[in-house]
Amino acid sequence: MQTLNYKCPNCGATLPYHGESGQMRCEYCDSEFDPEALRQYDEVLKAQTEEPDQPIWEEYQNEGWQDENMGIFVCRSCGAEVVAEETTAATSCPYCGSTTVLSSRLTGVFKPDLVVPFAVGRDAAKQALQKFCKGKLLLSKSFLNETVIDKIAGMYVPFWLYDCDVSADINYRATRVHSYRSGEYQVTKTSHYLVRRAGDFSVQRLPVDGSQKMADAYMEAIEPYDYSKAVDFTSTYLSGYTADKYDVDAEASKPRANERITTSAQQLLRNTVIGYATVVPSGQRIDLRHGSIRYALMPVWLLNTTYRGKTYTFAMNGQTGKFVGNLPVSPARAVTLFGICAVAGGIIAALIALLGRFM
Numbered sequence: 001m002q003t004l005n006y007k008c009p010n011c012g013a014t015l016p017y018h019g020e021s022g023q024m025r026c027e028y029c030d031s032e033f034d035p036e037a038l039r040q041y042d043e044v045l046k047a048q049t050e051e052p053d054q055p056i057w058e059e060y061q062n063e064g065w066q067d068e069n070m071g072i073f074v075c076r077s078c079g080a081e082v083v084a085e086e087t088t089a090a091t092s093c094p095y096c097g098s099t100t101v102l103s104s105r106l107t108g109v110f111k112p113d114l115v116v117p118f119a120v121g122r123d124a125a126k127q128a129l130q131k132f133c134k135g136k137l138l139l140s141k142s143f144l145n146e147t148v149i150d151k152i153a154g155m156y157v158p159f160w161l162y163d164c165d166v167s168a169d170i171n172y173r174a175t176r177v178h179s180y181r182s183g184e185y186q187v188t189k190t191s192h193y194l195v196r197r198a199g200d201f202s203v204q205r206l207p208v209d210g211s212q213k214m215a216d217a218y219m220e221a222i223e224p225y226d227y228s229k230a231v232d233f234t235s236t237y238l239s240g241y242t243a244d245k246y247d248v249d250a251e252a253s254k255p256r257a258n259e260r261i262t263t264s265a266q267q268l269l270r271n272t273v274i275g276y277a278t279v280v281p282s283g284q285r286i287d288l289r290h291g292s293i294r295y296a297l298m299p300v301w302l303l304n305t306t307y308r309g310k311t312y313t314f315a316m317n318g319q320t321g322k323f324v325g326n327l328p329v330s331p332a333r334a335v336t337l338f339g340i341c342a343v344a345g346g347i348i349a350a351l352i353a354l355l356g357r358f359m
């Protein structure tokens with residue numbers, strides 16, 4: 001008889017072979033297993049404890065951006081650096097609204113590979129801002145004037161787009177529970193399964209934000225972009241706009257890309273494991289191959305304005321028109337509004353009292 005030394009998948013105890021039934025039977029938890037099934041189970045677990053290949057990403061190459069008409073504008077107040085045409089010279093910083101902006105020559109900057117062009121114009125962005133403010137009863141009247149609205153600026157925000165092929169192979173320990181009555185006993189039968197899922201898929205244009213200055217909360221709120229609409233970049237797309245210079249490079253963004261791709265692979269496979277009482281991943285191997293990276297610009301309408309010492313932001317997706325904003329609330333108006341509410345409440349209470357008397 002062959003010597004088998006398996007551990008009980010249920011409780012971890014060593015499993016002896018039970019001659020009469022031809023099964024492996026656990027003395028601790030009373031589970032029974034088919035020896036062949038256990039052998040396969042062991043094999044799969046072993047294969048998946050091997051280290052996966054390191055994610056293979058190409059080294060990002062860029063010849064650099066050469067364009068005599070372009071310059072870098074540096075904000076002396078917050079340090080932001082943006083690229084814009086020399087002629088349209090950025091007059092105020094898109095990040096903090098400061099007007100102390102210095103210009104310098106365009107050197108040592110990556111040329112974007114792709115761009116998602118603006119599909120929503122300045123007028124539409126202004127209108128959206130006005131409409132957004134209109135609904136806000138608590139908004140200070142002095143906040144929204146033409147000077148403020150005119151500060152709204154079109155800016156391209158940098159992203160790294162990752163393409164790769166993925167092979168995923170994941171095991172799950174799963175159970176199904178069946179409970180039935182047998183004479184005076186209630187019997188609960190738990191069946192244990194080793195579920196294995198494997199698949200290949202490709203990832204296209206997975207975005208990772210290349211700007212730390214652009215608050216993630218705002219970017220996430222106005223996402224998503226349709227990355228399939230990205231076209232080859234030429235400087236003409238920048239006419240009248242500014243482009244934020246990335247401050248997180250392709251190398252530093254790789255861990256984020258790896259993480260997002262791995263999580264997506266896990267979710268894709270996990271979604272196919274259905275019909276079990278419990279499902280716990282027990283091993284996985286996820287390999288990323290043929291990874292390529294491109295640098296891309298996404299359009300944003302941005303307004304950063306300072307009001308009574310605090311900065312307020314309005315950001316709008318320049319492709320879809322989705323926007324987000326935080327706007328100042330004046331204490332004086334808040335008090336008035338509360339007063340109106342209190343009076344209205346009083347009237348309603350009085351009406352209810354009157355109705356009560358007539359009913």
Ligand SMILES: [Zn+2]
Pocket residue numbers: 008009010011012013026027028029030031
């Ligand atoms: Zn056991």
Ligand SMILES: [Zn+2]
Pocket residue numbers: 075076077078079080093094095096097098
């Ligand atoms: Zn600034």
